[in-house]
Amino acid sequence: MIIHHPILGPRDAQEFVYLGDASLIGRPDGMTASIEEFHNYTYLRDNPAGAHRELWYHEQGDRSWLVVTRNTVTHEILQVELARDVARAEGRSK
Amino acid sequence: MSQSNRIAGGLIDRSQTLRFHFDGLPYTGHPGDTLASALLANGVRLMGRSFKYHRPRGPISAGSEEPNALVELRSGARQEPNTRATVAELFDGLTAQSQNRWPSLKFDALAINDRFNSFLTAGFYYKTFMWPAAFWEKVYEPIIRRAAGLGSLTRLEDPDTYDKGFLHCDILIIGAGPAGLSAALTAGRSGARVILADEDFRMGGRLNAETFALGDQSGAAWADAAVAELASLPNVRLMARTTVVGAFDHGIYGAVERVSDHLIEPAVGKPRQTFWRIYTQRAILTGGATERPIAFENNDRPGIMLAGSLRAYANRWGVAVGDRTAIFTNNDDGLRTALDLQAKGVDVVAVIDSREGGDLLPGIRHLRGAEVIDSAGRLGLSSITVRQANGATEVIKANALGVSGGWNPNVNITSHHRSRPVWRDDIAAFVPGSGEIANLSVAGAAAGTLSTHGALVTGDASARAALQSLGLTVKAVNLPKAEDAPVRITPMWYVKGANRAWIDPQNDVTVKDIKLAHQENFTSVEHLKRYTTLGMATDQGKTGNVLGLAVMAGLTGKTIPDTGTTIYRPPYTPVALGTLGGRGRGQEFKPFRLTPSHKWAQEQGAVFVEVGYWLRTQWVPKSGETEWRQSVDREVLATRKSVGICDVTTLGKIDIQGTDAGAFLDKVYANTFSSLGVGKCRYGLMLREDGMVFDDGTTARMGQNEYVMTTTTANAVTVFRHLEFCRQVLWPDMDVQLISTTEAWAQFSVAGPNARQLLQKVVDQDISDAAFPYMGAGNITVGGLRARLFRISFSGELAYEIAVPTRYGDAMIRKLMEAGAEYDAVVYGTEALGVMRIEKGHVAGNELNGTSTALNMGLGKMVSRKKDSIGMLLSQREGMTRDDGLRLVGVKPVNPASELKAGSHFLKTGAVAKAENDDGWITSLVYSPHMGHYIALGYLKDGANRIGEKMRAVNLLAGTDTEIEIVSPHFIDPEGERLRA
Amino acid sequence: MPDFILKPITALGHDAPEVDTVGPWTITERADIALASLALRRGRLGDVQTSAAAAGVPLPPAGASASGAIYSAFWMTPEMWMVEAPYASHEDIRAHLLPAFGDAASITEQTDAWVRFDLAGTGLERLFERLSNFDLAKAPAGAATRTVMEHLGCYLIKRSDTLVTIYGPRSSAQSLHHALIVAAQSVL
Known part of the structure; x- marks a missing residue:
């Protein structure tokens, strides 16, 4: 597969490490969240046949974490974003 | 017998003679021959025995679709089984043997199988060898393997090397027949980066096998001229002997280049084959078409072949397969063979036209x-x-029969993303389904355009479309006039009443087998394939599949498209596993990482152990030591008595800077680092989000906004990845910068009561306990060279880790050993390191097993609940915080002479050894030279409250049941006085 | 103060760098370059740009390298560069850079984390097509990228059509060197 890195352009998926569902961005605060809430964050995932937002790490590249929106049926990649930008847009900070 | 069947013409170089052997007999051929063409030229039609019935077989084709003429090519370690004689390029000195016959090809004892054919039909194995089950592995399988099989392996190591590589192009063109050459000319002249790949050693495809003209040139001459022009273009890469074997996601194609297979052996330093990963913007499949037979009774004799192949042998190779030739056809292309052969002076005794x-x-x-x-x-x-x-009925004498049942477009690659081919009645064949492979187009015969004119035009059109979609300007190409005969075919698949009529000769699948499958209700194409093995093995049904489907369609009363088709998967033709491995074999399987003291350790005769890519010193034998334990025990005792040195460069080191560095560490470590003083180290415990321990190590604060984190050797990469995740994704606004410095510093542990005295001799600063206390860290100098010193200990002794820039690591180990001579300093390896950490009760990989919590390890108090950190909350889950859960304990045998066994489980005295009585297990076990007996660490239920309890360590596999006592995991210096000395 | 001087060895384990010639290509181990990573502290781009300009440290864009009078640099990751300088004059490169950037950047010594090979000659793309998926032929002079060669994460800098620099992990210098030599031989 080829992932169109937002900074570096097309790169072979071999250079990346796959993590999984991009919902991992939304980590609850451990000081305020319930164990139940944290359990859901850690373990529960959707498994769609179709568009899936997922985290990829450009380990053999520039070390950027990316959010890749990929069709799990066709492998078509619909969108690639820097995970840091997505995280900030979702309100994450420090 | 010297090339008795050679006739005039052909694209072979008669000025040179090549000598070769088949089944021990000498023959001659010419450059341009394949093994099959040369054997046929010598009148040899019999080249093998069939898979199941051991029937005599010869080639039915002249290309990579060949199911029959499989030989063992070459001899000795280079012998390769199941090589298709039809594509094996002839070279001087070639040797080949027929396979699946005993004692000889002409008299094969197992041909008796043919007599018992009624027992050996589809599903035979499933039905016959069901019982008794135990017989399968020992009795049935070895017999079947010997009787039914293909070539044999040499079991010698392959002496050749293989390579791999990466290519980039705008347009990949797969197949260099008329359509491919036409596409390549259009694309190449327009300046696009083009790769033209063809499996044959001579480009031109069918143009080399036909007699008709392109413009005023012969087809082969036009192909030669086109290839010459393409070769002159710097933007075109011609890859003959290269098979594109698969289409992968997003325009990536895999291709095997046979670099040296046409040579007696590869040139020095050259690979035998190269596997290319080709990155494309566009691809055009111009892979041509494959002829299919018509099934009739006993249609598998040597001398019966595809009509187009018979024609190819005559036109391209100057070979008349027989002197009395008949043709059996259901379409006009079969007639072309008759005319070409007649023109060559071959006696065509009859054309049987259905x-x-x-x-x-x-x-x-x-x-x-x-x-x-x-x-x-x-x-x-x-x-x-x-x-x-x-x-x-009439018997006609003939020693060659060309059969033409029509042509199947080579749709294979278009199916690699699960696109199913679609049926076209007008040519009675499947053509590629609409493009599930993005940016791949199909032209020429592969698309069902079966005339030469059509190939040229559609090849050109595909290239134009590709160029335009890439925004490139198209330059006009004048295409020559070429034959444009329509396809005239009346489908006819098998002769009515035929039974032992071969559909798939490679797997000995006949019409009768398909009838049987139908009778037993294996009518779906996927079931049909698996029940009869139709279309399996090296040829993957290139000639037989459609025929088999057609027979099944006839039996079920469905149309062929309604019957469906199995999907072709990569690879297009067989790929040697060695080719996929490339250079990664033996010592080159993976790269090595060498420690800074490696050269020195080698000189000392050290024994090395692979730890990931690293080679670490495992122990360093002294003369007279014959058992590893002697060396390890000595290293441990010498360290505890005086001083030992160990290369610890392999531990991951991550430089963490930024105004939020401390706050960041508080997030990623379960314990607190923001409060750590500058110039101090602290042991850190890193959890996963699920609350299990992920990694541990010592982290030092080198400045207000600067830390150096240490990770375990094994987790250096995954911890760095995790930190980047935390930094970029979880807390994107933290001011933290990360970079690995693992390799930048050569780091040595110096441990033992004399560690300070030794080090004081080499460092420039005062390192007395007062000046450099326990858990101190700082920048120092060594003979004026900048260095780092950390007062940390894994062994339980007074210990330091000292780091110098890596290029000085070799000098540093030598300096340390020189300075340590007066203290009898030793170097200790990973085994002694392991012994000492177990004696001290430190957890390591065996305890950090991914299913253990800080509480299990006795480190529960390290998890701060005053701050949020990765894993903090879930580590507090009810099931993970039970008071009676597993705890790390020490174990010693009650009888000091007893040996403990790794993997033993803890049982109460008197308890029956079964799972419900299992109280825990040993995680790490060593002989402790310090204690003088075996010791172990382990996880024991409610372990903290069971110190002093006598139990048993039971290992049912080893058959041991040993009385043990549960003790503190700290076998040495539990108060830590040595560390602080 | 102890009275001795430690003697360095090269990444390939010798006193002097190794030079190999294979066909048209020369593969030269380089031990004469000092390296440091330079990363922006959060929100300090302006300060870093000013300091870099004053110190003569180029800050090339993503995927590129750039040379200055003393310092050269290539882009590593967003907001981070690798700075190169002559080892003879900048052996402790971090000590040179720290005063120039103050607390606006995080600077980490990287000199001995890497082994450097310079490959010179024409047609280098034929050699690298056996090692890396990077499209060297298409890349402009000055291109810099991380890429994998024989399982090793390396930086590749195309200085010109006839000169390529590879930085690979120093501990794997021998494996990387072997891979370069074997690839060169198999192309010839």
Whole structure:
């Protein structure tokens, strides 16, 4: 597969490490969240046949974490974003 | 017998003679020959025995679709089984053996199988060898493997090397026949980066096998000129002997280049084959079409082959397969073979045309509405039986029969993303389904455009479309005039009443087998394939699949498209596993990482152990030591008594800077680091989000906004990845910068009561306990060279880790050993390191097993609940915080002479050894030279409250049941006085 | 103060760098370059740009390298560069850079984390097509990228059509060197 890195352009998926569902961005605060809430964050995932937002790490590249929106049926990649930008847009900070 | 079947013409170089051997007999051929063409030129039609029935077989094709003519090519370690003689390029000195026969090809004892054919039908194995089950592995399978099989392996190591690589292009063109050459000319002249790959050693495809003209040139001459022009273009890469074997996601194609297979052995330093990963913007499949046979009784004798192949042998290789040739066809292309052979002076005794009516070929006995219903000949064809339109049968003497059942476009690659081919009635064949492979187009015969004119035009059009979609300007190409005959075919798949009529000769699948599958309700194509093995093995059904489907369609009363088709998967033709491995074999399987003291350790005769890519010193034997334990025990005792040195460079080191560095560490470590003083180290415990321990190590604060984190050797990469995740994704606004410095520093542990005295001799600063206390860290100098010192200990002794820039690591180990000579300093390896950490009760990989919590390790108090950190909350889950859960304990045998066994489980005295009585297990076990007996660490239920309890360590696999006592995991210096000395 | 000087060895384990010639290509181990990573502290781009300009440290864009009078640099990751300088004059490169950037950047010594090979000659793309998926032929002079060669994460800098620099992990210098030599031989 080829992932169109937002900074570096097309790169072979071999250079990346796959993590999984991009919902991992939304980590609850451990000081305020319930164990139940944290359990859901850690373990529960959707498994769609179709568009899936997922985290990829450009380990053999520039070390950027990316959010890749990929069709799990066709492998078509619909969108690639820097995970840091997505995280900030979702309100994450420090 | 010297090339008795060679006739005039052909694209072979008769000025040179190549000598070769087949089954021990000498033959000659010429450059341009394949092994099959050269053997046929020498009158050899019999080249192998069939898979199941051991029937005599010869080639049916002249290309990579060949199911029959499989040989063991070369001898000794280079012997390769199941090589298709039809694509093995002839070279001087070639040797080949026939396979699946004993004692000889002409007399094969197992041909008796053919007599028992009624027992060996589809599903035979499933039905026959069911019982008793125990017989399968020991009795049935070895017998079957010997009887039914293909070539044999040498079991010698392959002496050749293989390579791999990466290519980039705008347009990949797969196949260099008329369509491919036309596409390549259009694309190449327009300046696009083009790769033209063809599996043959001579580009041109069918143009080399036909007699018709392109413009005023012969097809082969036009192909030569086109190839010459393409070769002159710097933007075009011609790759002959290169098979594109698969289409992968997003325009990536895999291709095997046979770099040296046409040589007796590869040139020095050269690979035998290269596997290329080709990155494309666009691809055009111009892979041509493959002819298919018509099934009739005993249609598998040597001498019976595809009509187009018979023609190719005559036109391209100057070989007449027989001197009395017949043709059996259901379409006009079969007639072309008859005419070409006749023009070559070959005696065409009859053309058996299944179609009724129509014109008759002039000067040839052309039987319309006729069928071949049987053949005869012991080791090769001698006659055919023909049933004429009026029902009369006639035996016709013939030693070659060309069969044409029509042409199947080579749709294979278009199916690699699960696109199913679609049926076209007008050509009675499947053509590529609409493009599930993005940016791949298909042209020429592969797309079902079966005339030469059509190939040139569609090849050109595909290239134009590709160029335009890439925004490139198209330059006009003048295409030559070429034959444009329509396809005239009346489908006819097998002769009615035929039973032992071969559909898939490679797997000995006959019409009868398909009937049986139908009778037993294996009618879906996927079931049909698996039940009969139709279309399996090296040829993947290139000639037989469609025929098999058609027979099944006839039996079920469905149409062929309704019957469906199995999907072709990569690879297009077989790929040697060695090719996929490339250079990664033996010592080159993976790169090595060498520690800074490696050169020195090698000089000392150190024994090394692989830890990931690293080679670490495992122990360093001294003369007279014959057992590893002698060396390890000595290293441990010498360290505890005086001083030992260990290369610890392999531990991951991550430089963490930024104004939020401390806050960041508080997030990623379970304990607190923001409060750590500058110039101090602290042991850190890193959890996963699920609350299990992920990694541990010491982290030092080198400045207000600067830390150096240490990770375990094994987790250096994953911890760095995790930190980047935390930094970029979880807390994107933290001011933290990360970089690995693992390799930048050569780091040595110096441990033992004399560690300080030794180090004081080499460092420039005062390192007394007052000046450099326990858990101190700082920048120092060594003979003026900048260095780092950390007062940390894994062994339980007074210990330091000292780091210098890596290029000085070799000098540093030598300096340390020189300075340590007066203290009898030793170097200790990973084994002694392990012994000492177990004696001290430190957890390591065996305890950090991914299913253990800080509480299990006795480190529960390290998890701060005053701050949020990765894993903090879930580590507090009810099931993970039970008071009676597993705890790390020490174990010693009650009888000091007893040996403990790794993997033992803890049982109460008197408890039966079964799972419900299991109280825990040993995680790490060593002989402790310090204690003088075996010691172990382990996880024990409610372990903290069971110190002093006598139990048993039971290992049912080893058959041991040993009385043990549960003790503190700290076997040495539990108060930590040595560390602080 | 102890009275001795530690003697360095090269990444390939010798006193002097190794030079190999294979066909048209020369593969030269380089031990004469000092390296430091330079990363922006959060929100300090302006300060870093000013300091870099004053110190003569180029800050090339993503995927590129750039040379200055003393310092050269290539882009590593967003907001981070690798700075190169002559080892003879900048052996402790971090000590040179720290005063120039103050607390606006995080600077980490990287000199001995890497082994450097310079490959010179024409047609280098034929050699690298056996090692890396990077499209060297298409890349402009000055291109810099991380890429994998024989399982090793390396930086590749195309200085010109006839000169390529590879930085690979120093501990794997021998494996990387072997891979370069074997690839060169198999192309010839």
